[in-house]
Amino acid sequence: MLNPDSLKQIELEAQKYPEDKRASVIMAALSIAQEEKGFLNNSLIDYVAGVVGVPPMRAFEVATFYSMYAHQPCGETQIKVCTNISCQLRGSDKIVERLEKRLGVKLGEVTPDGKIGLKEVECLGACVGAPMLQLNKDYIENLTPEKIDEMLDQLAGVGA
Amino acid sequence: MSTINIEVDGQTLEANPGQMLIEVTDQAGIHIPRFCYHPKLSIAANCRMCLVDVEKAPKPLPACATPVNDGMVVRTQSERARSAQNGTMEFLLINHPLDCPICDQGGECPLQDQSIEYGANASRYHENKRQVKNDDIGPLIATWMTRCIQCTRCVRFSEEIAGVMELGMVGRGEHSMIKTHPDGEATPDQVGAALCSSVNSEVSGNVIELCPVGALTARPSKYAARVWEMQNHAQISPHDCVGANLNVQTLRGEIIRAMVRENHQVNGYWLADRDRYGYESVYADTRLKRPMIKDQSGWREVGWETALRHAAAGLNTVKQRDGATKMGALANPSRTVEELFLLQKLMRVLGSDNVDHRLRQDDFRDDLLAPLYPGSELEIIQFESLDRVLLLGSNIRKEQPLLGVALRQAAVNNAASISAINMLDYDFHFPLANTHIVSPGDMVTSLANVAVAVSGITGVSLDADIQKRATDTNAQEQAIAASLLSGDAKNKAIIMGASALNHFEASALSAISAWICEQIGAKLVKLPEANSAGAWLAGCVPHRAEHGKEVAKTGLNAKAMLAKPLSAYLLYDLEPGLDASRSGEALSSLETADFVVQCAAFVSDEAMNYADVLLPIAHYTENSGTYINCEGRVQASRAAADPFGEARPGWKVLRVLGNYLELEGFDYIDLADVQDDYVLGDEQIVSQSGASVNDSPVKIDSKAIYRYVETPMYRLDASLRHAAALQQTMDTPTPAVGLNEKTLVGLGLAAGAEVSVRQGEIELKLLLELDNRLPDNQAFIPAGYAETSSLSGYEPITLEAG
Numbered sequence: 001m002l003n004p005d006s007l008k009q010i011e012l013e014a015q016k017y018p019e020d021k022r023a024s025v026i027m028a029a030l031s032i033a034q035e036e037k038g039f040l041n042n043s044l045i046d047y048v049a050g051v052v053g054v055p056p057m058r059a060f061e062v063a064t065f066y067s068m069y070a071h072q073p074c075g076e077t078q079i080k081v082c083t084n085i086s087c088q089l090r091g092s093d094k095i096v097e098r099l100e101k102r103l104g105v106k107l108g109e110v111t112p113d114g115k116i117g118l119k120e121v122e123c124l125g126a127c128v129g130a131p132m133l134q135l136n137k138d139y140i141e142n143l144t145p146e147k148i149d150e151m152l153d154q155l156a157g158v159g160a
Numbered sequence: 161m162s163t164i165n166i167e168v169d170g171q172t173l174e175a176n177p178g179q180m181l182i183e184v185t186d187q188a189g190i191h192i193p194r195f196c197y198h199p200k201l202s203i204a205a206n207c208r209m210c211l212v213d214v215e216k217a218p219k220p221l222p223a224c225a226t227p228v229n230d231g232m233v234v235r236t237q238s239e240r241a242r243s244a245q246n247g248t249m250e251f252l253l254i255n256h257p258l259d260c261p262i263c264d265q266g267g268e269c270p271l272q273d274q275s276i277e278y279g280a281n282a283s284r285y286h287e288n289k290r291q292v293k294n295d296d297i298g299p300l301i302a303t304w305m306t307r308c309i310q311c312t313r314c315v316r317f318s319e320e321i322a323g324v325m326e327l328g329m330v331g332r333g334e335h336s337m338i339k340t341h342p343d344g345e346a347t348p349d350q351v352g353a354a355l356c357s358s359v360n361s362e363v364s365g366n367v368i369e370l371c372p373v374g375a376l377t378a379r380p381s382k383y384a385a386r387v388w389e390m391q392n393h394a395q396i397s398p399h400d401c402v403g404a405n406l407n408v409q410t411l412r413g414e415i416i417r418a419m420v421r422e423n424h425q426v427n428g429y430w431l432a433d434r435d436r437y438g439y440e441s442v443y444a445d446t447r448l449k450r451p452m453i454k455d456q457s458g459w460r461e462v463g464w465e466t467a468l469r470h471a472a473a474g475l476n477t478v479k480q481r482d483g484a485t486k487m488g489a490l491a492n493p494s495r496t497v498e499e500l501f502l503l504q505k506l507m508r509v510l511g512s513d514n515v516d517h518r519l520r521q522d523d524f525r526d527d528l529l530a531p532l533y534p535g536s537e538l539e540i541i542q543f544e545s546l547d548r549v550l551l552l553g554s555n556i557r558k559e560q561p562l563l564g565v566a567l568r569q570a571a572v573n574n575a576a577s578i579s580a581i582n583m584l585d586y587d588f589h590f591p592l593a594n595t596h597i598v599s600p601g602d603m604v605t606s607l608a609n610v611a612v613a614v615s616g617i618t619g620v621s622l623d624a625d626i627q628k629r630a631t632d633t634n635a636q637e638q639a640i641a642a643s644l645l646s647g648d649a650k651n652k653a654i655i656m657g658a659s660a661l662n663h664f665e666a667s668a669l670s671a672i673s674a675w676i677c678e679q680i681g682a683k684l685v686k687l688p689e690a691n692s693a694g695a696w697l698a699g700c701v702p703h704r705a706e707h708g709k710e711v712a713k714t715g716l717n718a719k720a721m722l723a724k725p726l727s728a729y730l731l732y733d734l735e736p737g738l739d740a741s742r743s744g745e746a747l748s749s750l751e752t753a754d755f756v757v758q759c760a761a762f763v764s765d766e767a768m769n770y771a772d773v774l775l776p777i778a779h780y781t782e783n784s785g786t787y788i789n790c791e792g793r794v795q796a797s798r799a800a801a802d803p804f805g806e807a808r809p810g811w812k813v814l815r816v817l818g819n820y821l822e823l824e825g826f827d828y829i830d831l832a833d834v835q836d837d838y839v840l841g842d843e844q845i846v847s848q849s850g851a852s853v854n855d856s857p858v859k860i861d862s863k864a865i866y867r868y869v870e871t872p873m874y875r876l877d878a879s880l881r882h883a884a885a886l887q888q889t890m891d892t893p894t895p896a897v898g899l900n901e902k903t904l905v906g907l908g909l910a911a912g913a914e915v916s917v918r919q920g921e922i923e924l925k926l927l928l929e930l931d932n933r934l935p936d937n938q939a940f941i942p943a944g945y946a947e948t949s950s951l952s953g954y955e956p957i958t959l960e961a962g
């Protein structure tokens with residue numbers, strides 16, 4: 001189900017932990033699986049549990065506990081906007097409003113063409129640049145609605 | 161280990177270093193509230209109800225997760241402790257629906273009880289409460305998940321005790337929910353009624369009692385009664401040789417439910433699902449309500465007197481015409497010692513020693529050498545400390561679920577090395593060091609080969625008879641011997657389960673096991689069905705009377721009684737078509753017999769064909785009497801309710817039948833009189849050796865396809881077969897033919913299609929399934945089903961498509 005490269009990465013992760021503590025590998029393994037497949041469906045979670053050597057239910061618990069695991073396709077490009085306290089105080093409401101309006105989707109949804117996923121997240125530890133969002137792997141800080149327009153235009157440009 | 165002293169509420173308590181505070185206070189009888197803590201589960205410390213005030217600690221500490229220290233000073237009732245406990249309770253109740261009036265747990269609910277002491281009398285929470293969907297997790301457990309307080313006791317039980325993590329906590333924070341694994345691709349929030357898998361463990365019902373709220377309750381008895389209206393009746397489970405203690409609960413004389421009765425020598429805190437839900441058959445529609453007789457015009461209901469007179473007259477006629485030895489009595493081994501004693505007495509006073517309870521046994525050659533009763537040389541509490549185990553023909557997990565749980569503890573906590581020589585590759589919930597799957601014809605050879613390897617390692621010379629049965633020891637057999645002898649392990653056992661004891665060379669298997677045990681210092685553990693130990697001690701065997709007393713002439717055993725028809729049979733709570741391993745043979749003998757009396761709790765389709773009189777007897781829950789478990793423990797069970805309809809306690813029926821037959825010695829007034837008659841003392845653990853390696857091995861045709869037979873755990877006797885919820889579980893599969901892939905391909909058959917199965921004259925059609933647990937050339941066709949009852953035992957069969 002996973003390619004040899006991902007399996008090798010999981011094995012590398014496993015070596016960090018004592019052999020009788022295989023459960024510790026679940027988180028890393030799930031991330032690696034998600035990286036390859038885009039999101040974790042149930043059969044993928046079961047498969048990862050098998051690779052790690054834990055009961056499927058145990059992996060299922062972990063996969064549903066952390067918000068960084070996606071259970072549905074979440075768009076080729078992912079925008080994770082922080083609405084936690086610091087960002088909220090610095091106007092994340094406006095940011096969300098602009099994002100939703102421009103993309104035509106609500107928080108937690110993906111644009112109909114499957115290109116962009118919009119997600120609400122808790123504090124990403126970048127309060128110093130609040131309000132902020134994460135675009136794929138990059139943090140974009142000190143946001144204003146205008147900056148959002150700029151960012152989305154750029155994205156559209158890349159896509160075109 | 162030197163002990164330390166701590167002070168709790170001004171009281172000095174002695175403790176072992178490293179013990180958790182709550183264990184010490186529990187021992188001293190000081191109450192600390194709790195939800196998630198359970199002495200047999202790992203510590204989660206997630207409910208925070210057990211917070212106490214520990215001197216020098218900056219905050220209140222959870223007593224369940226705080227190890228004691230010398231000189232520690234604890235207050236469980238101080239201002240700080242109480243406010244922490246009250247605060248926890250307030251938080252726990254925020255999302256709890258407080259629906260006690262419609263909750264089955266009400267009245268036995270730790271949350272309800274503790275909220276009286278620690279809760280406020282009004283809530284300060286006016287927002288919406290969360291709602292959680294209820295999942296359908298199978299026929300045994302009802303769910304009401306909005307009530308869950310996330311203590312994770314059920315999760316820890318499934319993972320740590322039941323051994324299969326079937327429940328888990330998914331989601332986080334306010335969104336966390338207890339769930340089974342989702343079926344297919346349902347996402348967690350979609351998982352509703354049909355979208356999750358069921359809980360299939362054979363000990364799953366324990367979560368009902370562990371759950372401190374009404375989230376998980378007993379499904380068959382849902383809404384049937386309020387707890388405080390029910391009465392407890394101390395009973396012993398008759399379904400296996402453990403003899404689990406339980407309380408059967410009644411409401412106004414009607415049986416409603418069964419719950420565990422803790423006995424730390426036997427079942428501890430747990431019950432198997434079979435113990436817990438077996439009661440359900442008591443009010444099945446199929447109960448036999450009135451005596452019935454068959455005459456020219458067919459079956460009709462009659463009064464007791466007519467029925468008993470008819471039964472006695474029929475038996476007397478046969479006796480006078482053909483002699484008493486043409487009569488035989490067969491009994492269900494899960495009945496009480498008293499009934500089994502009276503049944504054999506009745507037969508023997510009539511003049512026949514044809515009495516037996518072993519309808520699934522095939523090899524009786526060492527009867528005269530056998531111990532007083534088949535059982536365990538180990539006490540049940542010692543199972544958890546085993547280090548080295550050989551399972552021989554045993555599916556301990558399904559045959560004696562609580563011993564399976566104990567053995568699993570030995571594997572997990574004690575790193576026990578467990579090996580198996582089995583005829584089916586069972587799914588155990590503990591790791592096996594060596595799994596040796598052989599066909600029934602190779603069982604004796606494999607075990608003899610292990611004996612050879614043991615003799616090779618230890619240097620003791622091998623018994624010549626064993627040598628004769630050995631071939632070349634293979635790597636697995638060598639590894640099993642090595643594992644049994646490795647290290648300086650003290651606690652070892654060879655455990656013989658149902659398929660070893662019912663094997664056609666059981667005597668040889670016993671003898672070789674006994675020899676190995678002696679060489680390696682292991683205990684021999686035989687785990688026979690139900691109350692078998694009681695049946696032997698009651699004299700319900702053809703070669704011995706009660707307490708192993710010799711009889712003048714050995715009668716016929718069960719197999720012989722059914723192989724060729726006798727003139728009359730007295731069946732005691734039995735349907736041999738479902739209860740005998742040679743069921744086809746049994747049915748034809750019964751149909752040929754002139755006169756058959758069946759004492760039964762249920763109307764049986766097959767009995768309608770062959771019986772002449774039906775006498776309704778009490779269901780086991782309606783019965784008082786004694787059971788003896790595999791360690792010789794004598795335990796009394798008390799009737800929970802009056803027998804249904806016109807059924808009567810079995811001992812009374814047998815007593816009065818004795819009177820109608822005008823037999824001596826049937827003047828008992830009550831059950832105690834019967835007990836006085838056979839003087840049941842404290843039974844001891846008895847040595848299980850004594851069998852012999854018979855020198856005439858049974859011939860097996862290595863080319864033929866054989867029918868391999870076992871009885872699924874909830875088909876073992878009528879009381880289970882009529883228990884509705886147990887019949888809906890995964891452990892009651894639809895009967896089919898199982899073949900491994902190689903055999904399937906060799907025969908050119910396809911799984912999923914119907915095949916015709918032929919054994920001699922008999923032909924029947926069953927679905928064919930792929931079952932790779934089997935060795936080659938073995939066709940697994942279970943017993944205990946009407947669909948397969950025309951087949952007999954372990955015999956060659958032919959399979960054809962269509």
Ligand code: SF4
Pocket residue numbers: 307308309310311312313314315338370371372373375376
């Ligand atoms: S269902 Fe019951 S036992 Fe399981 S976590 Fe919830 S409250 Fe605890």
Ligand code: FES
Pocket residue numbers: 082083084085086087088122123124125126127130131132
């Ligand atoms: S609150 Fe938004 S980054 Fe911390």
Ligand code: FES
Pocket residue numbers: 193194195196197204205206207208209210211222223224225
């Ligand atoms: S009982 Fe101690 S935290 Fe739950």
